[in-house]
Amino acid sequence: MLDPRHEMSSPDRGSRFRLTACAIALAASATAGTAAPLVAQAVPDVDIFLVDLVTRNGTLTATGARNLTSRIGYDNQPSWSRDGRAIYFTSIGDDAQADIYRMDRQGAALARVTMTAESEYSATVVPGGSAISVIRVERDSTQRLWRVPLDGGADQVILADIKPVGYHTWASETTLALFVLGSPNTLQLARTSTGRADTIITSIGRSLHTTRDGSVSFVHKVSAEEWWLMLLDTRTRAMQRLVQMPLRVEDYAWLPDGRVVAGEGSLLKVFDPRTGGSWETVADLAQFGIRDITRLAVSPSGDAIAVVAVERR
Numbered sequence: 001m002l003d004p005r006h007e008m009s010s011p012d013r014g015s016r017f018r019l020t021a022c023a024i025a026l027a028a029s030a031t032a033g034t035a036a037p038l039v040a041q042a043v044p045d046v047d048i049f050l051v052d053l054v055t056r057n058g059t060l061t062a063t064g065a066r067n068l069t070s071r072i073g074y075d076n077q078p079s080w081s082r083d084g085r086a087i088y089f090t091s092i093g094d095d096a097q098a099d100i101y102r103m104d105r106q107g108a109a110l111a112r113v114t115m116t117a118e119s120e121y122s123a124t125v126v127p128g129g130s131a132i133s134v135i136r137v138e139r140d141s142t143q144r145l146w147r148v149p150l151d152g153g154a155d156q157v158i159l160a161d162i163k164p165v166g167y168h169t170w171a172s173e174t175t176l177a178l179f180v181l182g183s184p185n186t187l188q189l190a191r192t193s194t195g196r197a198d199t200i201i202t203s204i205g206r207s208l209h210t211t212r213d214g215s216v217s218f219v220h221k222v223s224a225e226e227w228w229l230m231l232l233d234t235r236t237r238a239m240q241r242l243v244q245m246p247l248r249v250e251d252y253a254w255l256p257d258g259r260v261v262a263g264e265g266s267l268l269k270v271f272d273p274r275t276g277g278s279w280e281t282v283a284d285l286a287q288f289g290i291r292d293i294t295r296l297a298v299s300p301s302g303d304a305i306a307v308v309a310v311e312r313r
């Protein structure tokens with residue numbers, strides 16, 4: 001989605017990635033909400049790294065890393081294809097345009113997915129895998145959720161009356177959890193069959209995920225320094241606190257084995273909801289030149305994690 005701070009074979013990276021550090025970004029996506037969603041501001045210089053993971057006897061290890069989008073500019077919001085062979089991400093161009101691209105995990109084959117006059121963010125593969133859903137900033141600055149078919153078919157708005165949407169996750173084929181901008185930001189559950197949504201809780205973080213049992217996880221910001229990882233049962237709407245997040249960390253991802261990973265500075269940390277306890281450090285990614293970790297996306301098999309961070313130069 002939007003961030004305050006979205007087929008070429010063997011592409012010419014020098015020409016493709018000639019992007020600027022200035023674009024349209026969303027001021028309210030991290031902490032306090034605001035009713036005015038879009039502002040012009042400097043876009044952070046962040047890259048997407050692929051960190052290799054190995055799990056042996058329950059111990060998670062980072063064994064290597066490489067920069068997939070090595071350039072000056074904004075590449076963010078990674079999400080994996082269903083087969084784990086490629087990553088969708090948001091890239092902002094020198095015209096302040098945000099588009100969705102698809103890159104294989106070797107960082108070689110690159111394809112532009114969206115080619116509209118609007119900006120798109122937060123690519124997510126829809127259930128079934130025939131399309132991605134994106135947040136589109138329309139010409140009048142409306143932010144709605146759209147479906148972009150991967151076979152080249154016509155794009156369609158998914159929830160016509162719900163706006164401004166910031167982030168989303170599919171809880172099922174017909175149910176979505178949405179981060180909706182406002183004062184404060186809200187977590188809403190929406191159904192595609194009705195186009196309607198119900199507010200579940202306020203003051204949430206941008207990172208929404210669906211667990212293997214169909215629950216939705218999110219971060220509840222109780223105060224400026226107290227942020228909790230939560231689980232929502234989308235059927236009963238019961239909520240459960242799992243663990244307090246590291247200080248001012250709102251981005252995390254789930255491993256296939258049910259553990260949670262997050263980044264704090266250059267540290268990759270893990271928490272196991274099944275055993276409780278606290279966050280444990282897996283690795284210091286500074287050894288791979290990675291610092292200031294934000295977003296994370298774990299591959300379907302759990303053998304790699306896409307990490308948004310700043311390269312130590």
